[in-house]
Amino acid sequence: MKMNRRQWLHAGACSGLGLTWPHMAAAQNEYPSRPITFVVPFTAGGGGDMVARLMAKHLGERLKTAVVVENKAGAGGTIGSAHVLRSPPDGYTLLNMSSSYAMQAATTNVPFDPIRDVQPLLMVSRDPGVILVNANSKLRxxxxxxxxxxxxxxxxxxxxAGIGTIAHLGMEALAFHMGVQMQHVPYKGSSQAFNDLLSGSIDLMLTTSTYGASFVKSGRAHALGICGSERTEVLxxxxxFVEQGWPDYVLYDWKAIAGPAGMPPQVVQTLNKAMNDVLALxxxxxxxxxDGVAIVGGPPEVLAKTLRDEIGAWKSLVKRANVVVQ
Known part of the structure; x- marks a missing residue:
């Protein structure tokens, strides 16, 4: 019998680990029976990393197992995403994704199917973007x-943090709505880019209000505008930017958790319930x-719909704005 790509990957992973299907089924009945790894596809210290560590701490307490955060940065988040989506679908390797996942899927040739190869688990939060400059910048x-x-x-x-990330395409979207041109400087992670913003090596950066607020409040950076449809409580x-004359420029970052396709339904249900319980703490x-972040939560279908909608929307914007993503 011919196997599809997911079945082939799964069977190969199980063979490499010395596991047979009966053993896998028995282990899942006891899920979780060993530590869970949260993969963050960017460097440590960014907004997604902060959310992942908060969720990991409380999820580990609820599931009574260690939840370890591992950073696998590179290629705008694609390296970490591919690692998770090629892992055994047993619930022990999960992806902390963000809106950059949908943007990468819409603009680059990712080495996986961004819809079919993923098992959505939970939409965690929704956070308006903010565009920052160095504290000494003349731009106010x-x-x-x-x-x-x-x-x-x-x-x-x-x-x-790289081509196709929210800090890249979010700025290109603003340039499109303003009718101007700016120069993109990609880094391996957002924390590296942010360090250069604070030192004055680059002029601007789009980040989340969660991550940027402390720098604004301490006077180390200045905010030009909130990218959400209205002001945020944290700033x-x-x-x-809607207030400032660009009503069509509205941008939110979101954080979510997913795994590889093929996860057993009972594992998906266990994780979704436990994660929703964490959000209720x-x-x-x-x-x-x-931090001015809106909690979302809900069933896996909320994240599934978001992925489909946003991949389509970003494909459309890149085409209309003539954005170069390669």
Missing amino acids: TGKDLFQAARQNPGRLTYGS PQVPS DAVKDKFRA
């Missing part, structure tokens, strides 16, 4: 950015609220 508002970019096409530089003094709700 969105209109300052527009005027500077119009007068000096391609001179302003912005950093990102109430910063106007949105007062300590977790308070942390997200303090």
Whole structure:
């Protein structure tokens, strides 16, 4: 009998681990019976890494097993994503994905099927973006950015965690709506790009309000505008780009957790319930609220729909804006 790609990968992984299907089934009845790994496809210290570690801590307590966070950065998140989606679908290797996953899938030739090869587990949170500059920058508002970019096409530089990430395509979307050009400087991770923003080596960076708020409040960076449809509680003094004259520029980052396709339904159900329970904890709700992040939660279908919708939307934007992603 001919096997499809997922079956072939799964069978090969099981063979390599010395496991047979009956043993796998027995192990899943006891799930979890060993540590779970959360793979973050970016370097440590970024917004996605912070959310992953918060979820891992409380999920481990609920499931009574260790949940280890492992950073596998590179190729705008594709290396870490591919690692998870090629892993045995047993619930022990999970992907902490973000909106950058959908963007990569929409704009690059990823080495997996971004819909068929993934098992959605939970949409964790939704967080408006914010565009920051160095504290000493002459740019203070969105209109300052527009005027500077119009007068000096391609001179302003912005950093990102790589081609196809939210910090890349989010800035290209803004440039499209403003009708200007800026220069992209890709890094291996957002924390490296952010360090260069703080030192003044690059001019701009799009990040989440969660990650950027502490730098703004401490005076190490300045916020030009919030990318959400309205102001955020964590940075109430910063106007949105909608307020500043660009009503079509609305951008949110989201965080989610998924695994490889083929996971047993009872494992998916166990993880989804436990993760929703984590989101209901007062300590977790308070942390997200303090960071200005909206908790989402719900069944796996919420994440599945988001992936389908956003991959289509970003494909459309890249085409309309003529964005070069290779």
